[in-house]
Amino acid sequence: MTQANELGSEFFLFPILSSFGTDGLWYVFLGVVLVFLFYSIFLIYHWFRYGMNILTSILATIIYSVVSGVILVTMIISFASLLS
Amino acid sequence: MLHLQEGEQIDIKARKHWFLLFTDSVGILFLYLAPFIVWKLAVGQLGVNLPHTGTSLTFFLSSTWTLLMWAKLFSVWTDYYLDIWIVTSNRVVNIDQKGLFNREVSTLRIERIQDVTFEVNGIVATVLEFGDVHVQTAGESEEFLIKGVANPERVKRKILGHIDTKTKENRLSM
Known part of the structure; x- marks a missing residue:
């Protein structure tokens, strides 16, 4: 496992994060992304299964997906930059 | 249906x-902003040794938090949207x-x-x-x-x- 001192000086300021190492951070990252994706699938399923207005459900799905995509990309880029 | x-x-x-949705959303907004305010206070006022905003770590942590709060906001909206009396x-x-x-x-x-x-x-x-x-x-x-x-x-x-x-x-x- 890669140790915290290979992750850059920023990690020394966070004892919890530095104890994870690279593999641990990967698990945290994948965990957050997977939880978010499953949660999103359930949300969108509910909008279309139980929603009374299909247009509202479509609009909500578009707004939710686009903004989530932007945040996810930011998260992935900053994570990659963190490990590089 | x-x-x-x-x-x-x-x-x-x-x-x-809609006002009830608005108050719930404002609650989520305060919850979202709380760690940023604490961070700013810790770094600026209290002089705690934390990375300044703009580093890749702070970007990663804040985007993760934003993603979770974004999902939470839509969960509140889902409650509003699917609660209905006919x-x-x-x-x-x-x-x-x-x-x-x-x-x-x-x-x-x-x-x-x-x-x-x-x-x-x-x-x-x-x-x-x-x-x-x-x-x-x-x-x-x-x-x-x-x-x-x-x-x-x-x-x-x-x-x-x-x-x-x-x-x-x-x-x-x-």
């Missing part, structure tokens, strides 16, 4: 007032979405309704016209509560209108 009976017509679909010519249907995995649908037939009252509490509720509608059933102490609905007086009037129609129909059929 609600399956209508023969000859049944939907009169109103009532939701919680008044039809035959019944009052209360659909209550509690979180993502708990959904309750209760139905009250118009004939069983004995009394309908509404209450508007507070300045904001009075100005924006929202409140609770209590629907009392005959015989039992059971009560159907429509909470935080927009224009409760209109909802009450509509339900009472259907009760009158049903009563007249029953008298004629005797």
Whole structure:
């Protein structure tokens, strides 16, 4: 496992994060992304299964997906930059 | 989706007032901003040794937090969107979405309704016209509560209108 001192000086300021190492951070990252994706699938399923207005459900799905995509990309880029 | 009976017509679909969604959303916004404010205070005022904003670590942590709060915001909206009261010519249907995995649908037939009252509490509720509608059933102490609905007086009037129609129909059929 890669140790915290290979992750850059920023990690020394966070004892919890530095104890994870690279593999641990990967698990945290994948965990957050997977939880978010499953949660999103359930949300969108509910909008279309139980929603009374299909247009509202479509609009909500578009707004939710686009903004989530932007945040996810930011998260992935900053994570990659963190490990590089 | 609600399956209508023969000859049944939907009169109103009532939701919680938008102000209640707004207050819940403001709560999420404060929760979202809290760690950033604490971070700023810790770095700026208290001189705690933390990375300044703009580093890849702070970008990663803040984007992760933003993603989670974004999902939370939509979960609040989902509760608002899927909680609905439907008044039809035959019944009052209360659909209550509690979180993502708990959904309750209760139905009250118009004939069983004995009394309908509404209450508007507070300045904001009075100005924006929202409140609770209590629907009392005959015989039992059971009560159907429509909470935080927009224009409760209109909802009450509509339900009472259907009760009158049903009563007249029953008298004629005797």
